[in-house]
Amino acid sequence: MDHSFPPENRVDVLIVGTGVAGLVAARQLQRAQRSVVLLDKGRGLGGRLASRRIGSATFDHGAQFITTRDARFEKLLREGEEAGMVTEWCQGFSGLADGHTRWRGQPSMTAVAKYLAQGLDARMEMQVVAVRRAEDGYSVETQGGASFHAAAVLLTPPVPQTLALLNAGGIELDDAMRKRLGAIEYERCIAVMAVLDGPSLLPSPGGFAPTEGHVAWIADNEKKGISSEPAITIHAGPEFSLENWDEDRVTVGQRLIDFCKPWLGSQVKSYQVHGWRYSKPVRVDGETCAVIDASPPLVIAGDAFAGPRVEGAALSGFSAAEVILAGLLQH
Ligand SMILES: Cc1cc2nc3c(=O)[nH]c(=O)nc-3n(C[C@H](O)[C@H](O)[C@H](O)COP(=O)(O)OP(=O)(O)OC[C@H]3O[C@@H](n4cnc5c(N)ncnc54)[C@H](O)[C@@H]3O)c2cc1C
Secondary structure, eight states: OOTTSOGGGEEEEEEEOOSHHHHHHHHHHHHTTOOEEEEOSSSSTTTTSOEEEETTEEEEOSOOOBOOOSHHHHHHHHHHHHTTSEEEEESOSTTOOOSOOEEEESSSTHHHHHHHTTTOEEEOSOOEEEEEEETTEEEEEETTSOEEEEEEEEEOSOHHHHHHHHHHTTOOOOHHHHHHHHTOOEEEEEEEEEEESSOOSOOTTOEEOOSSSSEEEEEEHHHHTSOSSOEEEEEEOHHHHHHTTTSOHHHHHHHHHHHTHHHHOSOEEEEEEEEEEEEEESSOOSSSSEEEETTTTEEEOSHHHHOSSHHHHHHHHHHHHHHHHHHHHHO
16 A cells, blocks of 8 residues: 555545535535545635625625526436425416526525535645645645545546646647547636615616626626525626736726616615636536546546536536446446
8 A cells, every 4th residue: 555645635526616616516526425626716605606795795696596407407306406405496487487497595695506416525725736646546645735646537627727736747648539528618707796785776586687898797796595685696798708808807896787777776875796617518418427547537527518507517426426436336
């Protein structure tokens, strides 16, 4: 046995990322009696399922709602509903009910990640910098100098970030895989969280997607039922976000607030801006995950594989767990 890894850093499966894909995969693997550690560079669980507080105002500033088409994911959501992690927000916006439930986290989106992470060993503020091949599996290094040994590795960051980790560890991809993964592209999104001094003019249920202009989405978190005071989330469209990415964020945030004046109806007391560099994949892969090596398993998953939404990330997580379990049996 290699003694350079402390026992708590030796696992069957090391998962990079505590977004939906990583958490769903971890639950499946742990249920199959595999030891699992998740590492995430963030302070909070959930990745793009993100919520923030400004004073007593609460915002969902990443994913806004969850939809489901797949029976397996629907079952997971229903279990979560029973456990109080999600609740129905609405069945459509702008008075157009289409019969499809939009779920929201309870009390906010990060609750979904917290629910999924129950019983898992998720270690936060651990930025992975390289993944290398090692005897009987892989070694994974973090920025803080920690090293892990794993019989299998699952990578769930946005694909360009995953490729950088493989590159840093000297793991080469064949031409077909490099081309396949290199074709996955993401939109950016500049998000503004604004606290209002009174109610907004957005009609119930509090979500609206303008069909023209620079704003793609505007939501009233109070009407959504997650904030105790008026709190607006604004998502800029992909073109505006790209063009203004390097501009001063306070100035860009104010411009977005100005675009939304017709829906605000009250003064902005304070605001914060967050940039999502990898917001949603615009080109999604044809498979539900990418298998770099079947055994020992090295697999890539996330919303870039099974659909650019929370459900896609979950389905990719299910798929990656199956591939990893099969690969571990062979090894
Ligand atoms: C603004 C916005 C609005 C959206 N709206 C919706 C919506 O309404 N409905 C919907 O279904 N979907 C929506 N989405 C998409 C949805 O959020 C994603 O599809 C889904 O959350 C992706 O999950 P994931 O697990 O694939 O990736 P992520 O959630 O991105 O998880 C990846 C994790 O990897 C971590 N990580 C990255 N690099 C490293 C590293 N080197 N070391 C350690 N950890 C690392 C990150 O911190 C992150 O936690 C939206 C996304 C955004 C940004």
